[in-house]
Amino acid sequence: MTIEMEAPPLNTGTHEQIDFLRASIGSVLIGQEDVIDQVLVTLLCRGHVLLEGVPGLGKTLLVRALATCFSGHFRRIQFTPDLMPADMTGHAIYDMKEGRFHVRRGPVFTNLLLADEINRSPAKTQAALLEVMQEQQVTIEGKPHALSPPFMVLATQNPIEQEGTYPLPEAELDRFLMKVFIDYPAFEDETRLVRQVTGGSLSMAAISERLSEALTPADILALQQAAEQVTLDDEVLGYAVRLVQATRNASSILKGAGPRASIGLVSAAKAWALMNRRDFVLPDDIKQVALPVLRHRILLAPESEIDGFTPDRVLQQLVQTVDAPRT
Amino acid sequence: MNLADLQIRAQVRTPWQALDLGVLMARRWFRPLWLAWLLPAGIVFTLLSLGFADDPWVVTLVIWWLKPLFERVPLLLLSRYLFNERSLKGLTWRQLVGTWLVGAPGALLWRRFDPRRSFLQAVTVLEKQKGRARSSRHRTLAYGSGKAASWLTIVLAHVEMLLMLAVPVTVLAMVGDFLELDLLWLFGSDAGVLAHLSNVLTLLCMSLVAPFYVACGFALYINRRIELEAWDLELLFRQLAQAREAPRTQPQAATLAGLVLAASLVLVGLGTAPVEAAEQMNIQTSPAAAQEAALELLSAPPYVIEEEVTEWRWKESTESSKSDADLSWLESWLDAQTSASDGVGEGVFRLLEVLLWIGAGVLLILLARSLWRHLGQPASQPPVLPAEASAPRVLMGLAIGADSLPADLNRAVHEALEAGDVRQAMSLLYRQALHQLVHRHRVPVEPWHTELECAAAARRHPDLAGSQLFEDLTRVWLHLAYAHQLPPRQRVEQLLQAVQREWA
Numbered sequence: 001m002t003i004e005m006e007a008p009p010l011n012t013g014t015h016e017q018i019d020f021l022r023a024s025i026g027s028v029l030i031g032q033e034d035v036i037d038q039v040l041v042t043l044l045c046r047g048h049v050l051l052e053g054v055p056g057l058g059k060t061l062l063v064r065a066l067a068t069c070f071s072g073h074f075r076r077i078q079f080t081p082d083l084m085p086a087d088m089t090g091h092a093i094y095d096m097k098e099g100r101f102h103v104r105r106g107p108v109f110t111n112l113l114l115a116d117e118i119n120r121s122p123a124k125t126q127a128a129l130l131e132v133m134q135e136q137q138v139t140i141e142g143k144p145h146a147l148s149p150p151f152m153v154l155a156t157q158n159p160i161e162q163e164g165t166y167p168l169p170e171a172e173l174d175r176f177l178m179k180v181f182i183d184y185p186a187f188e189d190e191t192r193l194v195r196q197v198t199g200g201s202l203s204m205a206a207i208s209e210r211l212s213e214a215l216t217p218a219d220i221l222a223l224q225q226a227a228e229q230v231t232l233d234d235e236v237l238g239y240a241v242r243l244v245q246a247t248r249n250a251s252s253i254l255k256g257a258g259p260r261a262s263i264g265l266v267s268a269a270k271a272w273a274l275m276n277r278r279d280f281v282l283p284d285d286i287k288q289v290a291l292p293v294l295r296h297r298i299l300l301a302p303e304s305e306i307d308g309f310t311p312d313r314v315l316q317q318l319v320q321t322v323d324a325p326r327t
Numbered sequence: 328m329n330l331a332d333l334q335i336r337a338q339v340r341t342p343w344q345a346l347d348l349g350v351l352m353a354r355r356w357f358r359p360l361w362l363a364w365l366l367p368a369g370i371v372f373t374l375l376s377l378g379f380a381d382d383p384w385v386v387t388l389v390i391w392w393l394k395p396l397f398e399r400v401p402l403l404l405l406s407r408y409l410f411n412e413r414s415l416k417g418l419t420w421r422q423l424v425g426t427w428l429v430g431a432p433g434a435l436l437w438r439r440f441d442p443r444r445s446f447l448q449a450v451t452v453l454e455k456q457k458g459r460a461r462s463s464r465h466r467t468l469a470y471g472s473g474k475a476a477s478w479l480t481i482v483l484a485h486v487e488m489l490l491m492l493a494v495p496v497t498v499l500a501m502v503g504d505f506l507e508l509d510l511l512w513l514f515g516s517d518a519g520v521l522a523h524l525s526n527v528l529t530l531l532c533m534s535l536v537a538p539f540y541v542a543c544g545f546a547l548y549i550n551r552r553i554e555l556e557a558w559d560l561e562l563l564f565r566q567l568a569q570a571r572e573a574p575r576t577q578p579q580a581a582t583l584a585g586l587v588l589a590a591s592l593v594l595v596g597l598g599t600a601p602v603e604a605a606e607q608m609n610i611q612t613s614p615a616a617a618q619e620a621a622l623e624l625l626s627a628p629p630y631v632i633e634e635e636v637t638e639w640r641w642k643e644s645t646e647s648s649k650s651d652a653d654l655s656w657l658e659s660w661l662d663a664q665t666s667a668s669d670g671v672g673e674g675v676f677r678l679l680e681v682l683l684w685i686g687a688g689v690l691l692i693l694l695a696r697s698l699w700r701h702l703g704q705p706a707s708q709p710p711v712l713p714a715e716a717s718a719p720r721v722l723m724g725l726a727i728g729a730d731s732l733p734a735d736l737n738r739a740v741h742e743a744l745e746a747g748d749v750r751q752a753m754s755l756l757y758r759q760a761l762h763q764l765v766h767r768h769r770v771p772v773e774p775w776h777t778e779l780e781c782a783a784a785a786r787r788h789p790d791l792a793g794s795q796l797f798e799d800l801t802r803v804w805l806h807l808a809y810a811h812q813l814p815p816r817q818r819v820e821q822l823l824q825a826v827q828r829e830w831a
Contacts, residue, residue, distance in 0.1 A: 231809070231810055231811065233808065233809045233811070235808075236809060278810075279810065280806075280809045280810035280811075281809065282777065282778070282779065282805060282809055283777040283778075283809075284777050284778075284779045284780070287777065319775065320773070320775045321775070322775060323774050323775055324774070324775055324776060324777045324778075
């Protein structure tokens with residue numbers, strides 16, 4: 001569906017950096033090009049991503065490789081039923097010698113946070129992430145502590161095991177820019193993956209060595225600013241909003257997406273345009289990112305669920321009811 | 328047929344009770360009925376399987392089609408069992424074959440899909456009715472029971488299908504999931520031995536359902552006959568008659584003693600009879616007076632029940648009474664025609680029949696003509712295109728109908744360029760291209776398609792696969808529309824020339 005566009009007026013360094021990120025992560029996470037693209041879009045939008053897939057598909061590897069690419073810090077929290085909010089955010093402890101409180105910062109003080117199996121913890125613990133994700137700060141003992149940018153949460157959840165899990169609250173789901181499905185690789189990709197892992201060329205040490213020409217966190221911030229600078233026509237903006245509003249009027253959807261979805265849709269479309277070497281957004285960019293941005297923000301009507309509809313299928317039908325933008 | 332030997336209680340039942348009775352009958356005589364269906368069907372099945380070894384589906388189809396014939400012997404058997412005849416003794420082979428052949432063409436062709444088959448089959452097989460007599464008999468019998476007979480067919484057809492599905496599913500359930508079985512072969516979609524096994528399964532399922540189908544239909548038929556011919560009353564009268572005849576066969580001594588006793592009572596009675604009794608005797612001797620007295624008695628309570636009932640009713644409007652009056656002439660005319668004995672009425676109906684036949688003939692000719700045209704169409708000719716009205720007239724907010732575009736594109740584009748309105752010039756070009764795409768090349772484009780999706784649709788179209796023009800136009804248009812980058816005038820003119828060359 002793509003058409004080769006004419007030479008972009010953007011800084012070519014931007015594209016080289018994006019291509020570097022794509023190629024570097026792609027060389028590690030084999031056969032998951034779509035997932036990599038969507039995670040990079042989220043990174044460029046200063047958003048957070050919810051990865052859904054069975055264990056063993058390289059989710060940790062993806063985050064580790066991404067962190068390595070820009071020399072960022074990477075932390076991982078394994079969510080368990082007994083995890084407490086303070087275990088993530090940090091807490092103040094009293095120093096008997098000095099006679100005052102010291103703040104011990106939790107693992108959220110990082111650039112990339114992998115919240116593994118986030119739905120294993122109860123809502124109280126999950127809610128501790130709300131402030132971190134939205135405000136990019138943590139309040140300990142009434143004092144806000146800002147996180148160093150770039151900051152991104154990559155949460156994972158297992159779609160199969162439902163026993164002993166706590167579904168994410170809607171407020172938290174809404175804070176994830178995208179929900180990305182990570183699936184099994186194709187035969188050829190898996191063959192290549194097995195060959196490289198068993199040959200030793202896909203170990204973390206080898207990856208760190210290969211990604212030695214890493215970017216810096218400042219480069220990532222520059223990329224995020226470049227994504228924000230992408231031109232957006234009013235008609236395309238209107239198209240994105242119409243699309244989100246259509247989710248509120250559809251009979252097959254019980255609860256439609258909120259305004260945060262419109263913001264996310266446009267931001268993601270800008271980032272997607274940038275990743276495709278364009279400095280302006282097309283309606284196709286909106287369509288391209290609509291499913292990962294909207295699928296976790298809508299609640300299907302019971303009759304739709306009984307009929308076997310999935311959010312993706314309903315959204316695909318919905319996109320066909322909204323006319324392409326007027327120009 | 329001797330009613331005294333009837334094995335069921337002769338009483339009028341509802342159709343549903345009759346169906347229940349049919350199930351009981353099928354259960355009681357299941358084995359002979361099942362064998363009577365399965366043996367001939369099995370022979371035909373074996374022959375067909377040998378003949379159509381490569382096309383197993385033909386076997387099932389033919390067996391299914393011949394079901395009305397296979398149901399005839401069980402029906403005959405059942406009719407004998409019902410009157411306590413426990414075999415087919417007395418029937419010759421010729422009569423048996425005749426049972427299969429009587430009315431067979433109709434049963435296999437135009438009455439094959441009659442849902443009341445099991446109910447009405449007895450008219451042909453047992454009563455040996457033909458032609459109009461059969462139709463008239465069908466109408467008489469079907470009143471009140473036809474619906475139940477149709478439901479019987481629907482329900483048992485489903486039971487048969489369920490059985491056919493249940494066996495493979497049971498096999499799968501028993502095998503478990505450690506063996507990966509292809510479901511399709513269990514349902515007989517594959518040719519070969521498995522397909523023939525599937526046919527055997529189908530035959531067995533049909534044979535299991537058939538006795539119930541025949542017996543239920545026959546029970547409905549018998550129930551209707553009991554109702555119409557008042558078998559229950561006849562049997563009652565027979566019992567009464569037997570009861571009356573019974574004293575005659577008593578021993579002579581008892582009769583003699585009875586006579587002596589009766590004579591003595593009569594003699595005593597005559598001597599003491601009152602005068603009033605004699606007067607009553609006089610009244611009863613006048614029939615007219617007795618009739619009058621009886622009528623008088625009947626016109627008063629308790630023989631007449633007077634009851635006041637109040638209810639709401641619609642006022643009879645003058646229009647309806649008028650329309651009734653208007654139609655009454657037609658009704659009376661039709662009555663007159665049908666009751667006319669001089670053959671005029673028959674003539675009118677013959678004329679109507681001829682007209683109907685002519686109408687049917689014209690319809691057939693028109694159908695044949697359209698079929699001929701369809702078949703005569705050369706294969707290379709493109710299919711008939713959908714109506715132009717179904718194509719979108721607005722795409723991406725751009726009007727692309729012929730009436731919205733200028734007649735002279737060249738002039739309109741140049742005028743826009745002269746006025747410095749490059750966007751207007753490009754819009755005209757792009758709209759013209761979309762118009763050609765949708766209305767000339769019939770590219771399937773939807774209102775929700777974006778520019779890139781239109782370009783992809785054009786690329787897939789065989790007429791436009793090699794052309795770069797639409798892609799060039801789309802590229803320039805996208806930069807103009809969404810990046811707000813105006814193309815140089817020279818580029819617009821190049822595109823204009825290319826559009827004119829392509830779609831002159």
